[in-house]
Amino acid sequence: MRFHDLAKVELIAGDGGGGCVSFRREKFVPRGGPNGGNGGRGGHIFARAIEGLNTLLDYRYRRRIVSARGGRGQGKNRSGRGGEDVWLDLPRGTQVFDEDSGALLADLLEAGDEVLLCSGGRGGYGNTHFRSSTHRSPRMAQEGGTGEVRRVMLRLKVLADVGLAGLPNAGKSSLLRVVSHSRTKVADYPYTTLRPHLGLVERSYREAVFADLPGLVRGASEGVGLGHRFLAHMERCRVLLRLAEVREQSEGDLAVVAGRIVEDWGIVGDELERYGCGLAEKACLLVVSKGDLLGEGEAEVLRGLLGERGFGKVWMVSSVTGMGVEELVEAVFGLLGEEESAYG
Ligand SMILES: Nc1nc2c(ncn2[C@@H]2O[C@H](COP(=O)(O)OP(=O)(O)O)[C@@H](O)[C@H]2O)c(=O)[nH]1
Ligand SMILES: [Mg+2]
Structure with missing residues (x-):
């Protein structure tokens, strides 16, 4: 289920500083010329995608983001300080929409992608700016411009269903490979390392994107190997299939086969749980793979053994014979449908 992939934020960029009215005062110069400096620009508000973030959770609690005003101009033609810019750090794959118009403002796919969302107000001109041959002592200065205000919606795209x-x-x-017949329709995800392999699964009028994410090992949640990256990708899937294989080395002893399957599911489950971020609560199906390695009637016995250990609902499949594959796909579409209706 998607937990933190939507957030609405109000952005208020700082106003520009006003210009200054000031005149030189020097000995022997009874009426010096104007020397009022310009005001500083208000801070801009930018968004950028950075590495290592996976959710928009932070923005659920930061509803309003404000950048600083520009400083006022000063005498001696000193300009006001520029207001500091503010950067919204977002996970890769975040889309930014204007909440009022609904327009897509940015699609921040890669780390480093950035966009200016709200401009700070311009600084106002000081009176020096207004001096001319006919107007030698202008007493006017300009107010700073108003910073832009905008409401945006942030949405983290799911990587795959x-x-x-x-x-x-x-x-x-x-x-x-066996569930997806039309892999070519799915573009490679533009992550540089640990590229998930995506496959489009189409059945009658429905379709879903499946992601094969290599790299889960024991200790993945502690950052072993590429495991952490793997888990971050997982977070952006809506439904998980937890696969454990029928191991050939088990020499036909089905109790041993069942034990290894439960153990493998457990390792995967532990890593999901330790990683947190709602991974362990995601809709998940338990799948036994390589079902073709079981002899006649053994699949049912294995099912019984898994049931005894508390795993009553499992999907047994074989990518070699196609056994159970369509039933699994059906179940997945069922879950995706439920998830859609629950989250609108
Ligand atoms: N007998 C049998 N072997 C399989 C099946 N699925 C995968 N394999 C084999 O198991 C090995 C690992 O499969 P692979 O799909 O690469 O596993 P991954 O590491 O989880 O991606 C390969 O040698 C496959 O040929 C299956 O359904 N039945
Ligand atoms: Mg593989």
Whole structure:
């Protein structure tokens, strides 16, 4: 389920500082010329995508963001200080919409992508600016401009509808290949390292994007290997499939097979839980892969054994024979439908 992928924020850029009215005062110069400096510009408000953020949670609590005013101009032609700019740091994949018009202002895909959302007001001219041959002692200065105000909606795009989570060799890539027939329609996600493989899964009029995310290992949530990146990607999937394989080395002892499956699911589940960010609460299906390695009738026995251990609802599939694959896809579409109606 999507937890923190929407936030609304009001942005108020600082006003510009006013210009100054001032005249030189020097010995022997009875009436000096104007020397009022210009006001400083108000701070701008920018947004940028940075590495290492995964949610918009921060912006749920920062409803209003304000940048500083520009300083007033001063005598001796000193300009006012510029107001400091403010940067909104956002996760990659955040879209910024103007809340009132609904227009997409920016799609911040890569770390470093940035956009100016609100301009600070311009600084007002000091009276020096208004001097001319006919107007040698202007007593006027300009007010600073008003900073822009804008309400924006931030939305973190989901990476994929369905994420495949499992230890290396669990059969994730193979499953992605058999469920998706039209991979070419899905562009590679523009992340530089640890690129998830995406597959478009189409069944009659419905479609969903599945992501095969390599890199889950024990300790991933502590940042072992690329695990942390993997989990960050997972967070941006709506439904997870937790895969565990039927291991060939188990020599046909189904109790051992069941034990290993439960253990593998557990490792994956532990990492999801330790990572936090709502990963453990996401809609999740438990999948047993490589079901073709089971002999005649063994699938049912294994199902029974898993049931005894408290895993009553499992999907048994084979990417080799196609066993159980369509039932799994059906179940996934069912979950996605529920999730959509719950979150509008
Ligand atoms: N017998 C059998 N082998 C499979 C199945 N799915 C994957 N494999 C094999 O298991 C190994 C790992 O599969 P892969 O999809 O690359 O796993 P991943 O590391 O989770 O992506 C490969 O040698 C696959 O050929 C399956 O359904 N049945
Ligand atoms: Mg793989």
